Amino acid sequence: MKGISVIVSAVLLIAITVAVASILNVWILSFSKTQTSEIGSRAEESITCSYGAISLRDLRFQSATNELQGKIVNTGNIKLGDLVLYVIYDNGTLSQNPLCEAGNSVVVCSSSNLTLKPSELALFKLKIGSNYDSVRISTNCTGVYDEVSKGDILS
Numbered sequence: 001m002k003g004i005s006v007i008v009s010a011v012l013l014i015a016i017t018v019a020v021a022s023i024l025n026v027w028i029l030s031f032s033k034t035q036t037s038e039i040g041s042r043a044e045e046s047i048t049c050s051y052g053a054i055s056l057r058d059l060r061f062q063s064a065t066n067e068l069q070g071k072i073v074n075t076g077n078i079k080l081g082d083l084v085l086y087v088i089y090d091n092g093t094l095s096q097n098p099l100c101e102a103g104n105s106v107v108v109c110s111s112s113n114l115t116l117k118p119s120e121l122a123l124f125k126l127k128i129g130s131n132y133d134s135v136r137i138s139t140n141c142t143g144v145y146d147e148v149s150k151g152d153i154l155s
Contacts, residue, residue: 049141052076054083054116056137056146059153061130068153069125072099072106072137074116081115082140085124090131097126 053076061068068087074080085108087095099122100109106124116122136147 045141048078049144051078052080052139052141052144054080054137054139054144054146056135056148057121059135059148061128061132061153061155063130063155066127066130067125068128068132068135069123071121071123072116073121074118076144077118078141079115079117080139080141080144082112082138083114083116083122084112084138085126086136086138087126087128087132088134088136089129090133095128099124 053074055073055075057071057073059068059070072083072085083099085097085099087097089095097108098110098112099106099114100112101114101122106114106122108126114122132150134147134149135153136145138145
């Protein structure tokens with residue numbers, strides 16, 4: 001009887017080991033495929049975004065009305081979207097202003113739908129506090145943005 005139980009336990013041990021190895025194999029293949037796909041899409045986005053550039057131009061602050069107006073110009077070679085205008089204040093606070101198209105004008109909205117093709121520009125007008133320090137425009141490409149300090153904005 002002792003010989004049979006040793007053989008049975010060895011077979012069970014081998015069967016459990018093969019089952020665990022099979023489960024791990026399926027998980028590792030799935031995990032590596034997901035990671036490879038994710039890394040590939042990030043690399044593609046990074047390469048595409050390297051052709052992007054954006055610029056804030058002709059900024060003017062009207063102190064009588066507390067309005068900032070200016071141009072946003074896509075100076076790169078790719079279409080840029082999800083444009084958000086940030087106003088950074090002297091006290092360190094930040095105002096986030098997603099920009100949307102409304103006919104022929106640009107307005108602040110809850111979620112940006114504004115896109116600019118290469119060489120395209122958009123005019124904006126925005127009410128802000130007079131204690132602003134700088135203005136930044138960001139895009140759907142993380143490294144593509146422009147920032148202008150208060151000293152470079154006409155009054």
